[in-house]
Amino acid sequence: MLFLRKSLKRIKENVFILSYLIPTLLIYVVFCVYPYLKAFYMSLFKWSGFSKNMKFIGFDNYLHLMKDPIILKALLNNLFILFWCTLLTFSISLFFAVILCRKRYKDKNLFQIVFFLPYVLSMAVVSILWMFIYNPSFGLINSFLEVIGLESLSRIWLGDPKVIMGALTVPLVWMNVGFFMILFIASILNISEDIFEASSIDGANEFHKFCFIIIPSIWEVIRVSLVFFIVTAFNYSFELVYVITKGGPNRASELITTYLYENAFVKSDFGYASAIGVLLFVIVFVTTFLTLNLTKRKEE
Numbered sequence: 584m585l586f587l588r589k590s591l592k593r594i595k596e597n598v599f600i601l602s603y604l605i606p607t608l609l610i611y612v613v614f615c616v617y618p619y620l621k622a623f624y625m626s627l628f629k630w631s632g633f634s635k636n637m638k639f640i641g642f643d644n645y646l647h648l649m650k651d652p653i654i655l656k657a658l659l660n661n662l663f664i665l666f667w668c669t670l671l672t673f674s675i676s677l678f679f680a681v682i683l684c685r686k687r688y689k690d691k692n693l694f695q696i697v698f699f700l701p702y703v704l705s706m707a708v709v710s711i712l713w714m715f716i717y718n719p720s721f722g723l724i725n726s727f728l729e730v731i732g733l734e735s736l737s738r739i740w741l742g743d744p745k746v747i748m749g750a751l752t753v754p755l756v757w758m759n760v761g762f763f764m765i766l767f768i769a770s771i772l773n774i775s776e777d778i779f780e781a782s783s784i785d786g787a788n789e790f791h792k793f794c795f796i797i798i799p800s801i802w803e804v805i806r807v808s809l810v811f812f813i814v815t816a817f818n819y820s821f822e823l824v825y826v827i828t829k830g831g832p833n834r835a836s837e838l839i840t841t842y843l844y845e846n847a848f849v850k851s852d853f854g855y856a857s858a859i860g861v862l863l864f865v866i867v868f869v870t871t872f873l874t875l876n877l878t879k880r881k882e883e
Contacts, residue, residue: 619864625857632853644858654859657837658866663748664755664820664838665870669812671756672763673805679760680767681793695768698761706758706819710826713754717741741828744835751827751836755819763808770801806878810871817867839863 626644628637648654679698683691701709716723717740725737740750774796782792798805821840824830830837830845839859847856 622857622860622864625854626861628854629852630854631851632847633851637854640854644855647855648858648862653834653837653842654839654862656834657839657842660748660836661817661820661838661866664752665813665816667749667752668755668759668816668820669809671752672759672812673809675756675760676763677767677805680764680771681797683764684768684771695761695765698764700761701758702762704758706822707826709754709758710823714741714827717750742832744832747828747832747836751820751824754823755816758819759812763812766804766808767801770804771797774800802878802880806875809878810874813870813874814867817863839866 627639627641629640629644630637679694683694704712719725719737719739719742722740724740725734728734728737738746740746778796779792782796787795817838817840820838821844824836824838825841825844828836830841840863843856843859843863846852846859
């Protein structure tokens, strides 16, 4: 009898939990899982996107994808932005977070607001702003180089294939530094001050505290932030590149997302665009999976 009561209680608890989980799960399936499955289904057809005529071609779109030289170029550009944006954004964010936390600045809150402001701007505004900064005639960068006597370094920043990817990386870093800095500040402030005082007594300097106290203590926050940044970087980079260069000059700044947009809405080849979308999903999934596993630390 007691066993029966425990079983009924467990069943009631499971029903209660499922009654809250199922609606959320249904929403996730409808708005997340179904679009991915639909995209894979569409990638098996040749379809203009504006008619009911869909010609089944199997995996021809994927065979074309493997031979398309623009895809390789776009992938390398994506990896360039992902690597340098991640490295610079997290390095600068950590640096300023530690400086603002460890040093007693009177206007610390003002610094945080100033750094965070670019993140709340829309990507269109950021893109237009940096188009003016990079303008070869009256842009801030070339004007500054001319003032300090380094006009020989001036160039058409958004028209030179050699520097275009670096020029597009800078606004993305500038925009995201403040957000991650705030996250790291909140994490560092949760570390007990007693630990820092004990390490100072043992002779640890600020560099030792950074390496052996701060980084291990906030590692999980860094890890989650890294995954979040990798997933969202593809969306941010698309908006910036599309507004500023649309993949030019001569596809020097082409990304997988901009090429997907071109095939879908310019060339009206939704089948091939869907295949590119599936490729993008695989890249993001693999990158996220590797990041989670490579950054995993044993609990101490």
